[in-house]
Amino acid sequence: MFKSGYIGIIGKPNAGKSTLMNLVVGEKIAISTHKPQTTRNRIMGIRTTEASQFIFLDTPGIHKARTPLNRQMVSTAMSVFNDVNVLLLLTDAGAPIGRDDTFILRSLKDIPIPVVLVINKIDLIGKEKLLPMIDEVSRLHPFEEVVPISALKGFNVDRLLDVIGKILPEGPHYFPDDMITDRPxxxxxxxxxxxxxxxxxxxxxxxxxxxxxxxxxxxxxxxxxxxxxxxxxxxxxxxxxxxxxxxxxxxxxxxxxxxxxxxxxxxxxxxxxxxxxxxxxxxxxxxxxxxxxxxx
Ligand SMILES: Nc1nc2c(ncn2[C@@H]2O[C@H](COP(=O)(O)OP(=O)(O)O)[C@@H](O)[C@H]2O)c(=O)[nH]1
Ligand SMILES: [Mg+2]
Known part of the structure; x- marks a missing residue:
């Protein structure tokens, strides 16, 4: 059975969305820096294996935007809500759940798409902090799963890929097997x-x-x-x-x-x-x- 589908990567600026996407695709197709709002477009990254084709959509950070460019970026990010089989909501374990996360959770409230909460950057915190954090955030939304990872170090990303594989439906090869992005x-x-x-x-x-x-x-x-x-x-x-x-x-x-x-x-x-x-x-x-x- 071949599994395939679309996976939206959303989260506040700097949560590590582009880092995760590059890691799973195996090539740096989305630029990533320590400065917030680096990603301005929605960028597709495709990971094809023998058993599956995961089509990731990396997005600009979602936040309360003021300038026209930033508003455009947020609406680009939110547009993936309509087009995906599953959403990965990335949070930053090194930073407390804040205004931007709350804003995103509110906009997910009535969306009938499974959401996996990905707690990223767990390399920055001690183990003793992780369990209470998982406990706390699990209450914020009926998440399909909560998966702690480090996109930078590659910790637990295999587990995340397994979770995605379970959620995605049986489907075709949407793109050629050697294609890694839709961007020219x-x-x-x-x-x-x-x-x-x-x-x-x-x-x-x-x-x-x-x-x-x-x-x-x-x-x-x-x-x-x-x-x-x-x-x-x-x-x-x-x-x-x-x-x-x-x-x-x-x-x-x-x-x-x-x-x-x-x-x-x-x-x-x-x-x-x-x-x-x-x-x-x-x-x-x-x-x-x-x-x-x-x-x-
Ligand atoms: N320590 C640590 N830093 C990370 C991790 N993932 C991403 N980063 C860093 O966080 C910053 C923002 O990453 P980026 O992927 O551009 O975030 P985006 O704005 O959500 O796309 C970069 O400096 C990354 O190197 C992680 O798992 N651990
Ligand atoms: Mg980015």
């Missing part, structure tokens, strides 16, 4: 550039940045991939930060992203980056769509 290569490349910017810059800069791939071409004669991308920021001062003294920051961003893209695509890469000021793009719904954040 240019999207992944843009995300790797954005990840580098998120890691290397501070304060509002990562949140004011969007990366658009202008050209993505395989040069078969030279055996390399030529990528041109524009980094959009909202202000001149941010452009200055991204470029850095004599271009030093842009160089670090470019080198870091290039190495990551080369590793992923297993080819030499020639990466050219441009920086452009696009005032208020994160407030502008037309621009959000153009930059790859449409209403999903």
């Amino acid at each position: 290569e240019r999207f992944l490349a843009a995300e790797m550039i954005r990840e580098r910017i998120t890691l290397l810059t501070h304060k509002e800069v990562p949140y004011s940045t969007a990366v658009v791939i202008d050209s993505f071409k395989e040069d078969t004669a030279k055996g390399l991939l030529r990528i041109q991308a524009t980094i959009h920021v909202e202000k001149d001062s941010q452009k200055g930060i991204i470029i850095g003294k004599k271009g030093s920051m842009l160089k670090r961003i470019g080198t870091g992203a290039r190495l990551e893209i080369e590793r992923f695509f297993d080819t030499k890469v020639y990466l050219e980056l441009f920086v452009r000021v696009q005032p208020n793009w994160a407030q502008d719904s037309r621009m959000l769509g153009e930059f790859g954040y449409p209403n999903e």
Whole structure:
């Protein structure tokens, strides 16, 4: 009997959703950093084995959002409620159940989909804290199961996969067995550039940045991939930060992203980056769509 279906990964920002998805898919397809709100789109990750095909949907964090970009991200996350066989709600064992978790639980109240509560980051807490925590959170919702894991260390993730396998129905191979994501290569490349910017810059800069791939071409004669991308920021001062003294920051961003893209695509890469000021793009719904954040 072949089991297959869709699994939505939801939770507050920074709970470890993208880390979990990358682990189960076996490739880094969703970028993940220590800064909240790194994931902006819904990203599919497919895990196919002899007995099953699990189709995971990684989502932006759900929280009380104020800005248009953040509201868009939350509505993207919540849109998976309608399309999945099971939801994994990730919480962070290192942080108390807070406002964002309560907000998510309230929005799950009338949803007739099985929810598995995944207590992530158990490597951060002692064993003596885990049992009372499981006891406490089990009361918050009629969860199908409560599974403590560490996505970072890979603890107990096999158990989570077993639980998912039990819930999913018998089904077809929805996707080819070697497919790991629905996102095109240019999207992944843009995300790797954005990840580098998120890691290397501070304060509002990562949140004011969007990366658009202008050209993505395989040069078969030279055996390399030529990528041109524009980094959009909202202000001149941010452009200055991204470029850095004599271009030093842009160089670090470019080198870091290039190495990551080369590793992923297993080819030499020639990466050219441009920086452009696009005032208020994160407030502008037309621009959000153009930059790859449409209403999903
Ligand atoms: N200690 C610990 N850190 C984790 C674990 N899972 C994720 N993280 C870290 O938490 C941060 C946020 O992870 P990410 O996957 O981007 O969270 P997301 O916003 O929910 O997608 C990153 O710095 C991860 O390395 C875990 O199991 N243990
Ligand atoms: Mg994420």
